[in-house]
Amino acid sequence: MQDDIAEVLVSAAEIKKRVKEMGAAISRDYAGKDLLVVGILKGAIIFLADLVREITIPLQLDFMAVSSYGAGTTTSGAVRILKDLEVPVEDKHLLIVEDIVDTGLTLKYLLENLKARKPLSVRSCTILDKPERRLVDVHVDYSGFSIPDYFVVGYGLDYAQKYRHLPDICVLKPEVYNGQR
Numbered sequence: 001m002q003d004d005i006a007e008v009l010v011s012a013a014e015i016k017k018r019v020k021e022m023g024a025a026i027s028r029d030y031a032g033k034d035l036l037v038v039g040i041l042k043g044a045i046i047f048l049a050d051l052v053r054e055i056t057i058p059l060q061l062d063f064m065a066v067s068s069y070g071a072g073t074t075t076s077g078a079v080r081i082l083k084d085l086e087v088p089v090e091d092k093h094l095l096i097v098e099d100i101v102d103t104g105l106t107l108k109y110l111l112e113n114l115k116a117r118k119p120l121s122v123r124s125c126t127i128l129d130k131p132e133r134r135l136v137d138v139h140v141d142y143s144g145f146s147i148p149d150y151f152v153v154g155y156g157l158d159y160a161q162k163y164r165h166l167p168d169i170c171v172l173k174p175e176v177y178n179g180q181r
């Protein structure tokens with residue numbers, strides 16, 4: 001497992017500090033508002049679990065599962081909903097929580113899909129942003145770290161469903177995925 005990692009890009013300690021700041025900002029911005037945090041399965045689960053414990057105002061949690069990457073490192077471009085929200089959203093302020101915004105296709109799809117349900121507002125929050133890879137213009141409201149174009153794993157992020165449990169955000173050695181990016 002350690003042999004598959006080229007380097008630690010963002011350490012668990014750095015993540016912890018940044019997540020605390022993000023939770024404080026969200027708590028300030030949504031004070032007095034009915035907040036529904038929408039976690040995007042599976043990648044966002046670790047960040048979401050840490051983030052909500054740094055938010056000090058009342059909130060509700062719900063989840064959507066979407067997938068576009070399959071087993072590889074490149075997006076298929078076609079976003080599919082595998083699991084939808086369980087609660088109505090018309091009376092809620094929605095905060096989409098993602099692990100990474102890469103091409104932006106997933107977040108763009110989620111923003112359009114959720115806005116069409118007429119919630120009070122929709123914003124986005126991600127621990128990682130890879131602006132160099134963007135294929136579509138999409139607005140990120142809360143971003144943890146902006147990173148270069150490496151394929152990263154850990155802190156919820158996977159390659160072929162592996163490495164999600166690593167506490168640091170790590171760069172995978174290209175030979176692990178045959179350099180296919």
Ligand SMILES: O=P(O)(O)OC[C@H]1O[C@H](OP(=O)(O)OP(=O)(O)O)[C@H](O)[C@@H]1O
Binds near residue numbers: 070105
């Ligand atoms: O900006 P994009 O290029 O669309 O990439 C970002 C999306 O891709 C990953 O999800 P994936 O579809 O791999 O599902 P997962 O969360 O279950 O790993 C990641 O968790 C984001 O949701």
Ligand code: HPA
Binds near residue numbers: 069150151158159
């Ligand atoms: O760099 C990444 N790593 C893991 N999953 C991803 N989904 C989009 N980009 C990435």
Ligand SMILES: [Mg+2]
Binds near residue numbers: 043158
């Ligand atoms: Mg993935």
